[in-house]
Amino acid sequence: MKKLIAIFFAALSLAGVARANTGGIEWDRFPKEKMSDMASLQNGAKLFVNYCLNCHAAAFMRYNRLRDIGLTEADIKNNLLFAADKVGEQMKIAMDPKQAKDWFGATPPDLTLVARSRADGAKGSGADYLYTYMRTFYRDESKATGWNNLAFPSVAMPHVLWELQGERVAKFEEKADAHDHSKTTHVFAGFEQTKPGLLTSRQYDDAVGDLVAYLQWMGEPAQGSRFQLGVIVLLFLSVLTVFAWRLNAAFWKDVK
Numbered sequence: 001m002k003k004l005i006a007i008f009f010a011a012l013s014l015a016g017v018a019r020a021n022t023g024g025i026e027w028d029r030f031p032k033e034k035m036s037d038m039a040s041l042q043n044g045a046k047l048f049v050n051y052c053l054n055c056h057a058a059a060f061m062r063y064n065r066l067r068d069i070g071l072t073e074a075d076i077k078n079n080l081l082f083a084a085d086k087v088g089e090q091m092k093i094a095m096d097p098k099q100a101k102d103w104f105g106a107t108p109p110d111l112t113l114v115a116r117s118r119a120d121g122a123k124g125s126g127a128d129y130l131y132t133y134m135r136t137f138y139r140d141e142s143k144a145t146g147w148n149n150l151a152f153p154s155v156a157m158p159h160v161l162w163e164l165q166g167e168r169v170a171k172f173e174e175k176a177d178a179h180d181h182s183k184t185t186h187v188f189a190g191f192e193q194t195k196p197g198l199l200t201s202r203q204y205d206d207a208v209g210d211l212v213a214y215l216q217w218m219g220e221p222a223q224g225s226r227f228q229l230g231v232i233v234l235l236f237l238s239v240l241t242v243f244a245w246r247l248n249a250a251f252w253k254d255v256k
Contacts, residue, residue: 025136034212047211049080052211058112059092063088063089132151133152139169147162148170166197168192169192172188173187
């Protein structure tokens with residue numbers, strides 16, 4: 001019980017840190033249609049296992065739950081089971097948390113609920129944040145990792161998908177402050193591609209959409225079933241209301 005309470009408060013702390021470091025840019029909208037596309041979810045699972053599961057765990061998720069997105073046990077064993085021996089095991093990593101903190105300055109957070117913890121009522125959903133975050137990395141040699149991010153300035157995480165996206169630098173402009181014309185503000189003006197990646201810009205955005213769709217699904221794998229059950233219950237209650245209304249009218253029709 002004490003361990004669960006500690007995990008709960010740690011998650012709240014990480015969520016608070018994330019909200020405090022989400023930068024000043026507007027979040028792009030995550031393509032929600034990918035949540036109902038099994039091919040997108042399967043590709044997102046592949047990207048997650050190959051690029052994220054090296055440093056980030058998903059300890060509240062089991063590999064066998066991937067059957068819910070159309071993968072067979074053989075698919076999971078042959079293509080996704082790199083950090084475990086059995087399909088029923090949790091998505092954990094071998095990295096020691098203390099060593100990770102020494103290497104990166106902070107222990108990489110568990111990603112099981114990352115899409116839910118990063119939501120911001122003013123800016124958008126957690127999926128919107130992740131979709132923006134994974135698409136706004138740029139080269140910055142002043143940082144220890146050589147990378148920076150518009151959505152999370154000075155983030156300790158390097159750009160793990162850089163081979164797919166290529167390398168970019170961010171361009172900034174000095175503009176007069178709207179409230180004080182004697183001052184200037186540092187305004188983002190766009191990206192300049194300096195080295196091509198394995199994917200085109202559109203292909204990369206599509207791949208990130210798949211990855212974020214999987215992260216969103218992983219936070220609540222039963223979400224689709226819950227929505228379907230909710231619709232069925234509401235329809236049942238609607239029909240029951242009609243019957244109850246007519247029965248009530250028939251029961252009291254002779255009472256004056």
